[in-house]
Amino acid sequence: MGMHIDLIGLVVADMGRALAFYRDLGLAIPADADREPHVEVVLPGGLRLAWDRADVVRGFDPGWTPPSGGARMGLALRCDGPAEVDEEYARMVGLGHRSRLEPWDAFWGQRYAQLQDPDGNPVDLFSPLD
Known part of the structure; x- marks a missing residue:
């Protein structure tokens, strides 16, 4: 099988606030990314981490709702x-x-x-x- 995990995506309510948290953890995320609907960075080893605003996700998946009762992934x-x-x-x-x-x-x-x-x-x- 030729598949491998290439990207981990997170859906965010407030892009600027989310990116500030991950910048504080040390990720190199450009400051002008805060206003973007989709942002991604390449991590050491090539894996990508991405953030999408909730409205963007609803744009291609109108039935999407945020999880409730706790996170399913960390x-x-x-x-x-x-x-x-x-x-x-x-x-x-x-x-x-x-x-x-x-x-x-x-x-x-x-x-x-x-x-x-x-x-x-x-x-x-x-x-x-x-």
């Missing part, structure tokens, strides 16, 4: 070490972004924390403990 960012999980979490919360779970040592051997992007998607920060 993103996870690997940090260079356990201390970086704590530092990035504290930095993001200090910038006013929402926390879901404070850093903890998970039973599966990782330092873990969870933020929430402006549209309610969980964004995990993690690193192996050793």
Whole structure:
């Protein structure tokens, strides 16, 4: 099979607010992208991450509605070490972004924390403990 995952797309209510969150996480997103209906960046390794405004999605899928009751998908960012999980979490919360779970040592051997992007998607920060 010749398929591979090439793009992960997120639907957003407010493009500028969503992109500000992901810029704060370190993604290189041009400042003038805030007014665009569709934005994408190429991540290290070639995977693309994209954002589409809800009105754009409804333009080709009139029956689309945002999920309710919690996210069905999340993103996870690997940090260079356990201390970086704590530092990035504290930095993001200090910038006013929402926390879901404070850093903890998970039973599966990782330092873990969870933020929430402006549209309610969980964004995990993690690193192996050793």
